[in-house]
Amino acid sequence: MGVAMVDFSQRYDVLVIGGGNAALCAAISAAREGASVLVLEAAPHFYRGGNTRHTRNMRCAHDAATDTLSGPYYEEEFYDDLLRVTGGQTNEELARLMIHESKDMLDWIVDQGVRFQPSLGGTLSLGRTNSFFLGGGRAMLNALYKTAEDLGVAIAYEAEVISMDVEDGMFLGATVKRPEGDVHVRAGALVAAAGGFEANKEWLEESWGPAAKNFLIRGTRFNRGTVLKMLSAAGVDQIGDPTQCHAVAIDARAPEYDGGIITRLDCVVFGIVVNKQCERFYDEGEDVWPKRYAIWGRLVAGQPDQIAYIIFDASSLELFMPSCFPPIKAESIRELAGKLELDAEALEKTLTQFNGAVQPGTFDHTQLDDCRTQGLSIDKTHWARKIEKAPFYAYPVRPGITFTYLGVRVNTQSRMMMADGKPSANMFAAGELMAGNVLGKGYAAGIGMTIGSVFGRIAGREAATNARN
């Protein structure tokens, strides 16, 4: 296997907490600077890598088309996109640094064994801006772990950090829960890259109330935010809004954790979305997928019991990517309501009203077409077609949380900033744990991985330098 036996008694130059993209980029970058590195991954081997397991691409700036990217994506355009999705809630200095560094990342990450391919089937809209990992996020992780192992990085699985010794902003050591008993590890510098707190339902409930009980977690169950809590308790400055998270509407039949990409539904624009009272609650045709993809998690979270139903008919069935569960199918709206345990009268009424309001137009799902309704309290402004061709279909949907934004403040060295405004002596952060610095809200596909790789690489390099001095 090439995995070195982990020696917990040794004092390492750099301790990395976490095992995803950001953590591994930090570990590799520190090891390449000559540091001895220990990676503590809370998950077992199979689940290593946190949410990186479920990712598939990263967004990097580039000045020309490549083998796998269909055209240039200049720094300015990237920055404009970031401003647009965050509504300006970003740290300009860090954002511009990240975007600038992302250009070199395309080469650096390939040097670490990660391979790219042209955009996946069904994702042509990202073919110019986003680099897709050949084999997906877990393939990317496999490559990074292999490189880290070959560089001599010590990696411990099932190694959850349960407490941390920090004095005056200086990291001294951490206590690690191991299957064989707790151990204490010491290191010259810390890189915290342990993800967010989306798998911690109690914490989510603090911000979201009881609705959080019905949320599904799209990624790892190991992102419980314990490291974030410890750092805050140790005086590190927090950044970001605890109520902000990336949430999409996913199939309600998905497992509570780790359903990943295959539970997503791309079909909102082709039908109507009703809540359990059979009422529509938002314009399904507002914009093309994937631009408005991410608002539906919040919208469904705001409905009774956090559940909604996408209803469409036979004419739309093959217009979108299939998902892992087949749609619920019925020969009539009445029968469909029965299968969904909805009030048949109410659903028929909503459908009749909707169909009656559909205006003539030319349907074209590849652009904002002129098919719309008129006269409804909530009109559907594009792709509105009568839902009348049997069989009828439905997908039940719930909010699926992808990641959270609350994190620790860092500077351009990816060094943590203390609440008193001073930089930490030897603590650095990367990835979701500090994503809030550049991503105050909103999301653009692949940007989480950019944050992880770029700040991971910086944090590892700076931590190694810091430990040496």
Add this chain to the structure above:
Amino acid sequence: MHATNTLQEADRLMTLCNSCRYCEGLCAVFPAMEMRRDFLDGDLNYLANLCHSCGACYHDCQFSPPHEFNMNVPKVLAQARAESYETYAWPRGLAPMFEQNGLKISLVAAASVAAFIAGFVAWHDQAALFAQHAGNFYKLMPHNTMAAIFGAAFLYAIVAMIMGIRNFWKDIGEPASTLSEAPSLWQAMKDASTLRYLDGGGVGCMNDSERPTDTRRRWHHFTFYGFLLCFASTSVATLYHYVLGKQAPYPWYDLPVLLGTLGGIGLVLGPIGLMLAKRVRDPMLVDESRKGMDVAFLVMLFLTGITGLALLVLRETAAMGLLLSVHLGVVFALIVTMPYGKFVHGIYRFLALVRYAKEKRMLEAGAAGAA
């Protein structure tokens, strides 16, 4: 509903894979899958035979076991593949040869070797088997007899395999005309001869862990090209005999012996390498019930190589008689069991690659036309 539980499971997996598609750059299976939305038995058998079992998709999948989605594409496709060999076997009555295949191949091989020894003894006196014949095989079996026996065995194997091909082609629903399309055949030949899809999309096959290696491809090349060289050696010797009138034994530097020696070395080293790779293979990827079939085929190839080389080295000695009967026995058994063992994997996979080449070309032409 599908014909078997294996195909039912393969359908479940392909439906899930089709909603993810992260693996589409790893090999031919996933792009072929993306061209479909529903999967009939024939579609699944086509995909199963297209899979080279490199294991990359298992290690790259976020949903492989212990995840509750329990996605193990290489193993399930391996099971479906092995079952498809049985379904396509001709004549139908011999399909059970694929059950406990290792045992049955061993019995055929033992019987065949015994028959050659008995035959030599019956035709000559017992002493002739252990006498020195200065490397002249035909003292023990006249060339025409040898050619007739092996020609008949070979002809039978070819006919049986062609019938199997017909069954496969019908099952996957591909018109016969595809087999006469030169670009598809040429592409498939390139893909098969380089084992293009046994490399996890570029880094190598993931045999024992997620750390890729290229050993299986290397040893498969030794085996496959060793086999071809041995076949070439026999073909050249046949031409020498009938066209040029040159009689065996040939000196070591003559073409049939050179080709046969190189081929024999390939057939010895290749199967050993593949056996070692099989021993360290991640058990999660292995279809245990068919291990016997794989091992039997490797052993038969190895025995063909090693007895052939031994015969070359010892042909001047008194051991030649016995070695010749063992070698001929093994080769005869190898030929007659070709349609009923692992050999057919190469046939069906090549044909699946032909179909994939055609589908890919049509898709690209369609995309170019639409653009």
